[in-house]
Amino acid sequence: MADKIKIAQYWGAGCGGCDVALLDIDAKILDVHALAEVVFWPIGFDGKLADIEAMPDKSITVSFYNGAIRNSENEHVAKMLREKSVVMIAFGSCACFGGTPGLANVTNKEEVFQTVYKDTASTDNPDFITPQTHLKVPEGEVDLPEFYDSVKTLDEVVDVDYFMPGCPPTVNLIALAVDAVAKHVTEGADLPPKGTVIASDKTLCDECDRERVETGRRIEKIYQSYEIKADPKKCLLDQGIICIGPATRAGCGSMCPKANMPCRGCMGPTKAVMDHGGSMLSALSSLLNITDSESKLSEEQIIELMMQVKDPLGTFYAFTLPKSLLRRTVTEKRKRKG
Amino acid sequence: MSSTAPNAGGQTKAEEEDFEPKIIVFCCNWCSYAGADLAGVSRLQMPPYFRVIRVMCSARVDPEFVLRAFQKGADGVLVAGCHPADCHYIGGNYRTRRRIALLRILLQQFGFDPGRLKLAWISAGEGEKFQKTIIEFTDVVNELGPSPIGSSD
Secondary structure, three states, X not given: OOOOXXXXXXXXXXXXXXXXXXXXXXXXXXXXXXXXXXXXXXXXXXXXXXXXXXXXXXXXXXEEEEOEEEEHHHHHHHHHHXXXXXXXXXXXXXXXXXXXXXXXXXXXXXXXXXXXXHHOXXXXXXXXXXXXXXXXXXXXXEEOOOEEEEEEOHHHHOOOOEEEOOOOOOHHHHHHHHXXXXXXXXXXXXXXXXXXXXXXXXXXXXXXXXXXXXXXXXEOOOEOOOOOOOOOOEOOOOOOEOOOHXXXXXXXXXXXXXXXXXXXXXXXOOOOOOOHHHHHHHHHHHHEOOOHHHHXXXXXXXXXXXXXXXXXXXXXXXXXXXXXOOOOOOOOOOOOOO | OOOOOOOOOOOOHHHHHHOOOOEEEEEEOOOHHHHHHHHHHOOOOOOOOEEEEEEOOHHHOOHXXXXXXXXXXXXXXXXXXOOOOOOOOOOHHHHHHHHHHHHHHHHHHOOOOHHHEXXXXXXXXXXXXXXXXXXXXXXXHHHHOOOOOOOOO
């Protein structure tokens, strides 16, 4: 048997869904098995960091890193795998953009600890004991990773070769990546250019089958998706349900709109866009009904109209807050009077 | 209101006096830029802390531009366009008005005082209104102090 290539899969701040997604590729998993030996995969089998550390640099062909960078351990393993790997892939929305854990960037370490170790109803911790990064006990010294104030994306801490967005990346996209690696290994084909996002370059609307109003589009009222029963054929946005499709990269096969649910933006923005949320904010504002009487509306009425969008930050940046232009929330030093 | 409003926060007096706000002003080509021009040729006095960027229409100001300005450390952003019903492109300013309203809500969620983003309607003949807008907005930004970007984290 010819030498197999080595691959690794690691999870940072993620839910494990990406690890499962890799198994979701059906018979293609046999291709992976024929081609590669998995040397490190914490969710799959026991493996020790020391074993990876002992490997020569660039001895792993591909590392799939899923999950965001939330603590010092995530960062340490990311840096180590980067050294040991020829190709580093940011696998899934959390590694690419911060994902759902990235929404923690509206708060900070202190507040997270306060909630988790004190305020939650089921917590009994009167002395407010929180995890220490270093502790001496009679049996010896123990270390825990340091929890960061902000969630980071993988490419903030290491050089990333390819990005595979999605929550989790869909089977067809994983198959694309596996095929590209297989062709490279067996036939010597070129890998895609560095920085490639393994998905489509168009927006989700482009591959969505729903019928949309082509001229005179307008949204009369914004609904939360639970508030109305959506017509399964018509564009969700036209029905007043906020669908992030116009600002989101295609490639997922529009799975959510097909299941009558709006896109929440897990594939992130397209190449030309710097800020996923800003792009959606722009699209949505323009779609709201503009009539001749708009000139007579007061500024207050406009604010009321736009207040229909509940929680714009959480809606527009559901998966991309750490990758947005502002990255996290800030605190004004002073309050304005009056 | 004056531009030397008393210090309300924790800054020292020296910092307060040294603060020169960075204000980005987006002006639409057809009304507000001409208004700014008129203010200039009329030699109207204004605090010198603003930089004007000319755009064809206030609706050309993508929310990304505003967010990027704040990301880069702007202390305030002013978007100026034609009065309602006066837009050169018929309805561009209505879109701007909505975007800015929603952006202010968003910026507030990001922790910014929404007063750092202002929308103003300034016509080509309103040089004085441009001057007044700049003076008032500079006062507001002065009162708020330096942008919170980079100060937390």
